Amino acid sequence: MPFSEKLPDYRKISVLLFEAFSNHCLANTIEPFRAANTIAREPLYIWQYFSMDGGTVTSSSGLPVETASWPHARPQGDILFLMPSYGFRDLATPRLSHTLRAARERFQLIVGLDTGAWLMACAGLLDGRQATIHWDEFTLFAETFPDIDVLEDRFVLNSDLATCGGASTAIELMLEMIKQQHSAMFSLEVGALFMHGDKLDLHDPYQRMSSHKLVGSATALMRRTIETPLTIPELAGRLKTDQRDLERHFQKEMTMSPLAVYKAIRLREARRLVELTRLSVAEIATRCGYRNASALTRAYRLEFGAPPRTHRSATGP
Incomplete structure (x- = not known):
């Protein structure tokens, strides 16, 4: 350019x-x-x-x-x-x-x-x-x-x-x-396109104590469990770390809680499916871990300022 x-x-x-x-x-x-x-x-x-x-x-x-x-x-x-x-x-x-x-x-x-x-x-x-x-x-x-x-x-x-x-x-x-x-969340979204976020080596105590590595591993696990989201205690358990430590590391790296980041990841996947597929909002809700289309639409509007149908109409027939 x-x-x-x-x-x-x-x-x-x-x-x-x-x-x-x-x-x-x-x-x-x-x-x-x-x-x-x-x-x-x-x-x-x-x-x-x-x-x-x-x-x-x-x-x-x-x-x-x-x-x-x-x-x-x-x-x-x-x-x-x-x-x-x-x-x-x-x-x-x-x-x-x-x-x-x-x-x-x-x-x-x-x-x-x-x-x-x-x-x-x-x-x-x-x-x-x-x-x-x-x-x-x-x-x-x-x-x-x-x-x-x-x-x-x-x-x-x-x-x-x-x-x-x-x-x-x-x-x-x-x-x-x-x-x-820009922001930690935007960087995370960019990194996700390259599957950036390595699996945590649980045999390496130094890696386990690194905020960067722990948050990267946690967000990678979040992306793999979008359809059936884990609770934050379950997430911490999978990563073999204390929940309070997990919260602390997320605040340091992302200035957001793990729950807020998890929600943002799910909603950005929903937006991707809205814009790039013809799946119904109900099907997208299921794929992104929401109970129904109404629950997804409410969360989507709060996150992006518009309902799914607005983004879909703006990106094509």
Whole structure:
């Protein structure tokens, strides 16, 4: 989508690609924003791909991506993603370092993905800051840049700079960014499209005590039991945690109770079925754990400000 289009309240994203970038990392970065636009039914995010010289850039798996020339476009906006992968040390040239220092003035947030932290460090952007990098490069990164507080975290997100440990963690960082920019519930809804929310490893006590992991596992279980909802004590029992701890973790991560989140998940599934299927409201009520169509309609109206039939008529015949 061209940046010249006038769109209300959108965030402008630039992606600076380098040869042999990770296609996995690119998909995990952009797809959550595409999903956010789909769910919101409006362009919350727009993005464009750049490279230092423009033209076709090819991923490590052979995927070609057409890019605009960074020096010619001189883009600016809300978020700049740096996406190198293999051969990143050869990319850290004085020209690129100058480019990144200049970009610092034109973007609210610069994010180094995969080995992008190395390029940021060479440009002096991370001095005195916390950062992480792909785990294969962690030790060398810490030794090469002693002025950086290198953390063994999946990502490090601050208001102006962020770094991420690899392709598999990129989606977690994007969901956290969406959470901060919109809401925890909206981020959860985006994550659900990618089945994000791993099953809890009950043999790992550290994972069990993590708010993020526990809430992710709880919401995944909620999604699997929409038709026959569990009580909150039953949910806590399935997760082998105390109900009060479960409530506390949800308040910390979601600022909502487990019951409120469970209800929101069920109603968003109901809205999806209303808009994408021709199922009757009574059938949707059954599939979403409501006693009857009237009960669903009341809850639906309170959540979305309109009854199911209004959303159905707005989305097609």
